[in-house]
Amino acid sequence: MVRQLFGTDGVRGTANTWPMTAEMALKIGAAAGRYFRNDGSNGHRVVIGKDTRLSGYMFENALTAGLTSTGMNVFLLGPVPTPAVGMLTTSIRADVGIMISASHNPHQDNGIKFFGPDGFKLNDAAEAEIEALVASEVEPAQANNIGRAKRIDDGRFRYAERLKSTFPPGLRLTGLKVVIDCANGAAYKVAPEVLWELGATVIEVGTRPDGFNINDRVGSTHTRTAAETVVSHGADIGICLDGDADRVIILDENGEEADGDQLMALMAARLAGAERLAGGTLVATVMSNLGLEHFLAARGLNLHRTRVGDRYVVEAMRAGGFNLGGEQSGHIVMTDYATTGDGLLAGLQVLAAMVESGKPASELVRQFTRVPQMLKNVRYGAGAAPLEMPRVSAAIADGEARLNGSGRLVIRKSGTEPLIRVMAEAEDEVLLADVVDEIVAAVQEAAAG
Incomplete structure (x- = not known):
């Protein structure tokens, strides 16, 4: 089945524009309810959190209507961080958690992402089944089996206590x-x-x-x-x-600034020094800088790369039994403490390093010298497929030949926005700029038709 609704991080788009409409959110809620309430009993639960976008009210209500119509009981958390939804899904013993957010996107966008009962994001197969149910006619529950909705007022306090428990005792x-x-x-x-x-x-x-x-x-x-x-x-x-x-x-x-690569280097070194870095391995994506890879190799540690998306980082971590991973963009996943990226948790770990070492942040978050890297984004219109155009393929092949093993080239379609991301790394910064600019120009021409 070709996925149309779900991207790399749930369903996302501009509010009141397909697929992020109230009608679609109701259908998604009903489909998720039917998927998780698969035995017809009335004990199934879902927790819903959201960020602070105006459209969050609309999607919260629409999802609640869809879920309760299929017999799910809904626990509304209000505005809480995404990692709080993962944590509270498990602590409330819910079947599913839902976060209404478009992450770093502007206010007019919004999204819906799902967590399973273990607090981890749903895998592609589960999302595909929910998408198939959206396209079908979901049968509602009988009148006496409609679900209930309840607001949970202390969700953020529960999350706060969990966060503080990760900070070293006595500090x-x-x-x-x-x-x-x-x-x-x-x-x-x-x-x-x-x-x-x-x-x-x-x-x-x-x-x-x-x-x-x-x-x-x-x-x-x-x-x-x-x-x-x-x-x-x-x-x-x-x-x-x-x-x-x-x-x-x-x-x-x-x-x-210090990005996710520098933070992962700091945390990997600290965990390895305490013999707590599982498998001597850090999991990161293809976008992480070569300097990070060199830093780890010099310490006898491994870098396992995945496709872009924190969910894929987490999947690799779980499959390999690793406990540290993340993305250059700042998603840091520490599965000893959380099931998904948690910005505040990562910040607390940096603060703990400052307190324990007595060193300033400037010293701690500059763990390695970056290999020169350039990333440019090209926006394209609906229906366009720039990466499938011969002129783009030729430009990419030429760029790889010019780098000739002296750098890296990563070209990918964003999973959350209509963008083609062109990233390259090379010690020769003039060559780096030439390669990226030529590929960007080819993508722009293809996108313009």
Whole structure:
């Protein structure tokens, strides 16, 4: 079956435009309800969380209607980070968890992603079955078997306690000044609370959501505001989350960024030093920098690469029994503590390293020298398929020949936006720019028809 609804991270699109309409959300809810309530009993549960987008109210209600119509009992968490949904799905003993969010995308977008009863994101096969049910006529439950809905008011507090339990016993953040940028998103309450309760002096950025300003010039993809705040307040570190708080970018005391690759290098080294890095292996995607690979190899550690998408990182981690993985974009997955990427959890691990070592953030989050890397995105219109055009294939082949084993070339279609991502790495920066620009030009021409 060709998947039309589900991408690399659930269903996503512009609110009130297919597939992100209230009608479709109702159908998805009913299909998920039929999939998980497969024995006809009334004891099945689903938890639903959301971020702070205005359209979240609409999708929360539509999903609830669809789910309860098939006999599922719904527990509404309100605004909570995506990792909280994974955690609470297991603690509430639910059959499925749903997060309503488009992550780092602007407010007009939204998405629906699913977690299984084990707290991990659903695999492709399960999503394909739900998509097939959406296309069919889902039979509703009998009138006396309709599900109930209940609001859970303490979801974020349960999540906060779980987060604090991951911080090393006996350590406090007393004396550290921390800028926390919540992107006006799902962690706008819980992240400052956790840091303050652990003893930090907290300076808040992006904690005033209004339904429209999520990820708007704040957060992990727009760090300038937080960086200026770090410098102006003389803070020790900045922690920049995205809209649903499953990814993080760290700012050092100078306001300089450290991406997911640098954070994974720090955590891998720390875990390996404590003999806690399972299999001596870090799992990352094809987008992670070659410098990370060299850093690990120099320490006798392995880098296992996957396709892009934190769900594929987690699948590889589970299959290989590994406990650390992530993406350059800032998804950091530590399965000793969580079932999915957790930006605040990762930030706490960096803070623990600062407290234990007495070193500044600038030293801890610069673990390796990056191999020069260039990434450019090309947007294309509906119905276009640029990567299938001969001129693009020829440009890619020419680029690979010019790199001739001295670098890497990764060309891929985004799973969440209509973009072609062109990424290359090479020590020769002039060659790097030429190769990327030529491929981008070919993709742009193909996309224009």
